[in-house]
Amino acid sequence: MSLFSRDREPPRRPVEDVDLDSLVALVAESLGYSFEFAHDGRSVTLSPTGDGPVGDGTVRAPGDGAELLVKLTGLRREAGRRAREDWPMLVSEHLAHAVATSGERFDVCDLDQARPLLGTRVEAVDEVPDLTRVVGRHLNADLVELLTVGARPVRPEESGCWPLPTGQALDLAVANVRGQDRLWLESIGLSGTPVTRLTAASPSAATHLRWLGEYLPVPADGVLVVLPDPYTLLVHPVDGIGVVRAIERLRVHAARTDGLSSQVYWWHRERLTHIKADIVAQSGQTRLVVAPPPEFARVLARLAV
Incomplete structure (x- = not known):
């Protein structure tokens, strides 16, 4: 009997993976690389052919450059979350990014290597060109x-290689920030406030x-906050009716700096809430x-008694 001697057909791959690999191959060739996919489909090895463009528009010489291993696990996960019409741009950006960062001494897709380098950067939403191409939270x-x-944002297809959810990766980064960076404190006055x-430092x-109480006393009603740039916080305690004057002083200062944000926020119970404060010019005067949001308005009413 020869039931077990017959060659078995290889398992069929999902059509989505086949289509994505076709795009990877097409983009790799356009960049001047030959390609070889791993048997499990988790990576592709790119080898320079010498007839593709380099970043400055010149042509790569034959044999110039080493082989480049590009992991595809995160790319496949990201492609699964996006419409097919987005795939060509997604693949193009992924391979171009892999080539551009090939000189890095660490593999971002390897969490053990990336973990100690993880950090955070706070940006204005309007200043991020495409929130779908970065990893973060509001x-x-x-x-x-x-x-x-390091100094650059993590891309979704990079974090998609890691064996943990994005939220946990952000928690690791926050822990790094807490352990590696300390704030310098300075008391200043804004027009007497x-x-x-x-x-x-970052x-x-x-x-x-999140741990402001380690630096200064935080009242039960929280603090006012402005962020003139990603490296700086200005805070004032919400501990008396003088907070109304502080809102004015902080808002004017934030507007003048024209930095990260021109707004005043209320940090209370682990939430950063916008206090709407508009500078209005009328009849030659500025006021x-x-x-305020309802919860903060109730705090002001209580402090005024």
Whole structure:
């Protein structure tokens, strides 16, 4: 009997993987590389052919450059979350990024290598060209906390290689920030209103709000916060009716710096809430019109008694 001697057909691969591999091959050739996929489909090895463009538009000489291993696990996961019409751009960006960062001494797709280099960077939402091409979470509607490795943002297809959810990766980065960076404190005055300026060595000052109580006393009603740049926090305690004057001083200062955000926020119960405060010019005079959120309005009413 020869039931077990017959050659078995290899398992059929999902059509999505086949289509994505076709795009990878096409883009690799356009960049001047030959390619060889791993048997499990988790990576592709690119070898320079000498007839493709380099970043500055010149042509790579034959044999110039070493082989490049590009992992595809994260790319496949990201492709599964996006429409097929997005795939050509997704693959093109992934391979171009892999070529551009081939000189890095670490493999971002290897979590053991990337873990100690993970950090955060806080940016204004409007300043991030495409939130789908970065990894992060909103601090509020205006600000986003990006996951970084070294000095650059992590891409979704890179974090997709890791054996843990994005939220946990961000928690690892936050822990790194806490352990590796300390804020410098300085008391300053804004037109007679005392505030505390806290400065970080990395562009992740707002990340430190989570443990602000380690730096200064935080009242039960929280603090006012402005973020003139990613490295700086200005805070004022919400501990008396003088907070109304502080909102004005902080808002004017934030508007003048024209940095990360021109708004005033309320940090309370682990949330960063926008306090709407508009600077209005009328009849040659400038005044501040404050429309606080309901919860903060109740705090102000209680402090006014």
